[in-house]
Amino acid sequence: MSEQRIAVVTGGGSGIGRATARRLAADGDLVVVADVNDAGAARVVDEIVAAGGDARAWHVDVAQEDSIRALAEGVTAAVGMPSVLVNSAGVLQNLSLLETFDLAEHDRVWAINYRGTYLCCRAFAETMAERGGGAIVNISSTSSVAAFPLLAYGPGKAAINQLTAILAAELGPRGVRVNAVIPGYVLTEQMRSRIDAGLRDPSVMHAQSALGCMVRPEDIADGIAFLCSPAARMVTGVALPIDAGWLASVTYNQYPGWPGGKR
Ligand SMILES: NC(=O)c1ccc[n+]([C@@H]2O[C@H](COP(=O)([O-])OP(=O)(O)OC[C@H]3O[C@@H](n4cnc5c(N)ncnc54)[C@H](O)[C@@H]3O)[C@@H](O)[C@H]2O)c1
Known part of the structure; x- marks a missing residue:
C-alpha cells in the first residue's frame, strides 16, 4: 500500500480552499486545513471526518512569518512531512x-x-525537497492577466504567476513541482452572499464566459487535485485558467461588429 500523502491547504476553512481540502481528503490524503478562521477550519475538518476522511485543523495567519513557520514545523512534527501545499488563503479588495x-x-x-x-x-519547499519531492499549487486570478480596477489584488496575483514560474525552475531539479490555477468567477459562499445582497449580477458573469456559467469551487478543486497528482508529473510552472472560458471570451466578445460575439 502506498504511503498516505500529507496535504496542507491554507485558507482551507472556506470557498476554494474548503472544496480543495474536501477533494484531497476524498482522494485519500491526510489534509491539514490551515486558516486564520479557526471555526471555519474546524467545520471543514468535521465535514471531512463525517465523510470518512482524515484531516486536522490548524491556525495560521499567512500575514505573519512566525505563524507560517509554526505551521510548517508543527505539521511536520505532528503528522509528518507534507508533500502537497495549496496556497488558497487570500482576501479580495474593493x-x-x-x-x-x-x-x-x-x-x-x-x-x-x-x-x-x-x-x-x-516554509514548505525545503521539507518537500528533503522528502524527495512534492507539489505546490498557488491560487491566482483572471485579474493577473486582464485589467480590473483592483490596484493591489491584480498586481499581487500577477506576481503569484511569476513566482510560480520562478519557483518551478528553482525547485524542479529537487523534485518539487510548482503550478498555479487562474479561477474565473467562482460561486463560493462569499460570492453567493454578494449576489444575494445585489452587489453582483450573475447574468453578467454568465454572459462574459464562453461556457455561459460560473465556475464551482469543486471545479477549481478538480484542477488543483490534477496538478498535485502523478498524472501531472511532467507539468510545472504553469498557470492554468479554470474560468469557463472567461479569458477566451473577454476580448472576443468585444470585437467590433463581429456577429459571433455576444454583445
Ligand atoms: N472566488 C473567486 O471568484 C476567486 C476568483 C479568483 C481567485 N480567487 C482566489 O482564491 C483564493 C480563495 O478565495 P475564496 O474565493 O475561496 O475566498 P474565501 O474568502 O471563501 O476563502 C479564503 C480563506 O482564506 C482565509 N484567510 C484570509 N486571510 C487569511 C490569513 N491572513 N491567514 C490565513 N487564512 C486567511 C479566510 O479565513 C478564508 O477561509 C484567494 O486567493 C482568492 O483571491 C477567488
Whole structure:
C-alpha cells in the first residue's frame, strides 16, 4: 500500500480552499486545513471526518512569518512531512482608483495574497525537497492577466504567476513541482452572499464566459487535485485558467461588429 500523502491547504476553512481540502481528503490524503478562521477550519475538518476522511485543523495567519513557520514545523512534527501545499488563503479588495486607494489596504492585500503565498512556499519547499519531492499549487486570478480596477489584488496575483514560474525552475531539479490555477468567477459562499445582497449580477458573469456559467469551487478543486497528482508529473510552472472560458471570451466578445460575439 502506498504511503498516505500529507496535504496542507491554507485558507482551507472556506470557498476554494474548503472544496480543495474536501477533494484531497476524498482522494485519500491526510489534509491539514490551515486558516486564520479557526471555526471555519474546524467545520471543514468535521465535514471531512463525517465523510470518512482524515484531516486536522490548524491556525495560521499567512500575514505573519512566525505563524507560517509554526505551521510548517508543527505539521511536520505532528503528522509528518507534507508533500502537497495549496496556497488558497487570500482576501479580495474593493474596486480602487490610483489617487484614492488607501495605502494601508494596498499593503494588507499584498501581505496576505502575495507575501503570504511567497512565505508559505518558502516554509514548505525545503521539507518537500528533503522528502524527495512534492507539489505546490498557488491560487491566482483572471485579474493577473486582464485589467480590473483592483490596484493591489491584480498586481499581487500577477506576481503569484511569476513566482510560480520562478519557483518551478528553482525547485524542479529537487523534485518539487510548482503550478498555479487562474479561477474565473467562482460561486463560493462569499460570492453567493454578494449576489444575494445585489452587489453582483450573475447574468453578467454568465454572459462574459464562453461556457455561459460560473465556475464551482469543486471545479477549481478538480484542477488543483490534477496538478498535485502523478498524472501531472511532467507539468510545472504553469498557470492554468479554470474560468469557463472567461479569458477566451473577454476580448472576443468585444470585437467590433463581429456577429459571433455576444454583445
Ligand atoms: N472566488 C473567486 O471568484 C476567486 C476568483 C479568483 C481567485 N480567487 C482566489 O482564491 C483564493 C480563495 O478565495 P475564496 O474565493 O475561496 O475566498 P474565501 O474568502 O471563501 O476563502 C479564503 C480563506 O482564506 C482565509 N484567510 C484570509 N486571510 C487569511 C490569513 N491572513 N491567514 C490565513 N487564512 C486567511 C479566510 O479565513 C478564508 O477561509 C484567494 O486567493 C482568492 O483571491 C477567488
